[in-house]
Amino acid sequence: MSNRPSGKNPLAAAEAADKKRKIAIQVGVAAVLVALVAAIGIGLAVKKSDSDTESTATSAAQLPATGGAVTPTGSVVIGNPDAKVKVRVVADLQCPACKKFETANGRALAEAAANGTASVEYQIISFLDKASTNQYSSRAANASFCVAKSDTTKYQSWLQAMFEQQPAEGGAGTSNEGLIKVATDVGYTDPAVATCINDKPYNNDIQRFTQATLQSGVESTPSVYINGQLNQTDAIFTENGLASVIADAAK
Template sequence: MSKKPGGKSNPLAAAERADRNRKILIQVGVAIVLVGLIAAIGIGIAVKNAKKNDLGATPSIAATASQLANGATATIADNGAVRIGKPDAKVTVRVIADLQCPACKGFETANAQAIKDAVDNGTAIVEYNILAFLDRFSTTKYSSRAANAAYCVATADPSKYLEWLTTMFDQQPPEGSAGLTDDRLIEIAKSVGLPDSVGQCIKDNSYSKYIEAKTKDVLTSGVQSTPTIFVNGKQLSGQDLALPSGQFKPDAMAAIIAAAAK
């Protein structure tokens, strides 16, 4: 300790040391607060991103359930599509649809059998992206509930999936209505041979977060309407599929798939 001559302490030096120590403590305190604030911000961002990227329950088709007729298999593609067909098929047909969409019903009525035939004979794999574009046109988010039912059916028994889709479009409710009830969705699933377990999946709306995320992904990719159809990655035009009247050409997909397979 610094002292005046005679051994007495130097009050000025002591005051300087106290002031210096106080500044150091203040600086340390500020640093601790800043570190804590940065950590809190980082944790907040991480939690927000985790919630944003949380897909909830993710549908999958068990290997034991994926074998269909004639060597076809079923999987859930990365884009969320239910993928059905022989792995070595020359043609991939991707159908982006909403089960509440009247034009999608028109496309299916005209082409469902042609697509099924191509899958059954090994020419094509079909990928159905059943998503929720039209929730605003029902009072019960029917598009989302129907898309959820699509995953419930695919994961329960993919061999019934194409038949179920046809039945669902046959019973499509009008836009602006409440849509089909969950009980009716369950009845339709059971009518094509799905097990009772599919009912709980439909009632729980098990895949709602996944559907929301995949719908956003498809919209972000540039798809703005349904149905949107791709064959081997190329988007089909209205001229490919529709008559001048606007109605879908019956079995137009049969010729398109045959040409793509050559």
């Protein structure tokens, strides 16, 4: 006959219950930590997304909105055409040096046009189709006409955005859908702009204007003229380098 007492051991039962409580507490703490980490991660992701969106929007809209006109020869003139200083920029949107120029002096030109110090004439030509596999140069030049004829007040912001997403030489340039997105992102929401970019109605005009520009003596892009004089100084590739050039010309 066994000497073991009948029923459960009170001490063992207490230890088992205590162990269960500890496990429950640990599981609960772990769940809270996981939820907290997830919440922090989501918060950071949302914050980054908002920051990226804000950065993109700021980048696309940071230049002054200044009106202008499209000339019969295909140039886009921003600012007062009677301003004392007249800046002319000849560029190809596929040209890496033109991107470097825009990065350095896009804001200086926008501010000069906005405050009336200078008018800025942009002559977008197309001779670098050979630098892409899908005629990006001429399609981008056509898009320049499309947006400028729709609304010149956003043209410099559009130009800035175009250079920011400039494709590398030798590969496929941005599709028409991509060009439409760039235009839409800076505020060209009129469906006519998208239709214009897809249909390329200015293609023949662009080829004619490009040929005439090259025959006039323009040998490279960017070519930057201040009151008719070609500027070949380091100012065109120096950050805000043209600001002092324009200020001196305005005296």
